[in-house]
Amino acid sequence: MCPVSRLVSTAWDSDMVQINLPDPPIAEGVVVFGASISDTEFQGAMPHGLFKTVVPDPRNLEGNATKYHTDLSEVAELRLRVNRLVTGAKKKNVLPYANYMIRMVKSGEGFTPQIVLWSQKRLRVEKDPGTGLAWLLIPHGMKFIALDGDTQTTARHLAEARESGLFEGQKVKIVIVHDIPEDVAQQIFADCNSRGTKVVTSMAIGFDNRDPATQLAKYVERHVPALHGRVNRQKRQLSARDIQDVVTMSALRASVVCFVEGISGIQHQTQAVEIDDSRLDVLQVASACWYSDVTTVLNGALTPEERETNFASAPAVWCALGALGHDVLERAIGKDFSGEWNEDKFKRASQEIALNFLAIIDWQRGVHWTKVGAKKSQSGAVTLGGPKEVGSLIYKALRDRALATGLNFNAA
Structure with missing residues (x-):
C-alpha cells in the first residue's frame, strides 16, 4: 500500500504537522496505535475488549485449569518459563485489585500502571519518522504473555467476570516487546521485579486519599491541635532529627483503624478499610474528641x-490508644452503632477514660514496659516491638492499668 499523508493541526500554533503512515492491513489482524520506542518495543493503549482477547487470564494457564483450555497450552508452557504462578501473596492481591478497578471505572478516580506484553515473533510496526507515531499489527489468533503486570491482568479478567460490560470502552495501557528470545524476556521480568524499591505498604496507604481510614486519620490530624501539621508522612518511626513531628501517619492511621474496629484492627492495619458512610459523621466527631x-x-x-526517653509516640502504643477509644465509643453508642448517638455522653466518657486510665501511665522507657513485651538489652536499653507483636498487650495493660495502679477498666 502507498503511504497516506495525514495533516494534523497543532495545538500551539497554526502550522500543520504532516504524518506519513500507510493504511494498516486490517484483514490480516487488529491494529493498535501508539509510539514506536525501538525496533522491539512499542507503547500504546489497547481497548479492554481486545486486551481480554489477546492476553489470556493467567489463571487459565496454570494448574488444573489447563485441562479445560487446551488451546492455550503453548502459551501456558511458555508463561511458566517467564513469570511466576498466581499463588500466595500474588493470589491474595487479585481480588482487591479487581475491586479497585471496578471502583475506578465507576467513580472515574484511580490509576493503573502499564502492562508489559511479550511476543517472540516479530510484529509489523509502521512508524512516522518525524513524530514517532506508529501502529502495530496483532495477527488474528495471536496471544501475548504479560511479563510485568501479571497480577493486574488476572484482576482485569476477574473484574470483567464480576461486572460484565463495565469495562467496555476502557483503554489498557500497554508496552509490547516483540522479536526477542525467551532469555531476554526472563531478564525483563527480573529487571521489572528487582530493580525498583517497593514502597512500604503502611506508607503507601497513608497517601491513599480514597481509603476511608486514611481520610479519617487526616480528619483527626486537622482537628486535633496537638497533631495539626505535626504528622510525618515519610517515615514509619520518628527519630531525634524529626523536631517538628509528634507521630507518623502510618501510626495515626493504624490507631484510627483500631478506633473504628477495636483491637482486632491491629491485624490488618495496613489494609484498606471500609467505613459505612452512615457512620462517618459520628466517627469524625468521636475520633477528634478522643484524640x-x-x-x-x-x-x-x-x-x-x-x-x-518514652514510648508515647510508638506505633504499638497508638494502636492500643485507638482500641481503647473504640471501647469508649461502644460505651457511648453500643456495639455496631446499635444505640442512639449522644455527643455529650461520648465527650464525658472520653474525658473520664483519658484522665483515669491514661494520665496515670508512666510513659518513660523503663522496665515496667517489659510487662507488655518490651525487651531490655544488656546495656539497659528498653525497646518496644511493633503493633502486631505487642499492641494487644499494651491495650490490655491500659484497660487493666497494669502500667500503673488502680482498678480494672470495664468498658461494657
Missing part, C-alpha cells in the same frame, strides 16, 4: 524533646 483528650493527658510526652 484531643488523649494528647492532652499525655502531658507533653509527645514532644520531640521527650520522644527519645
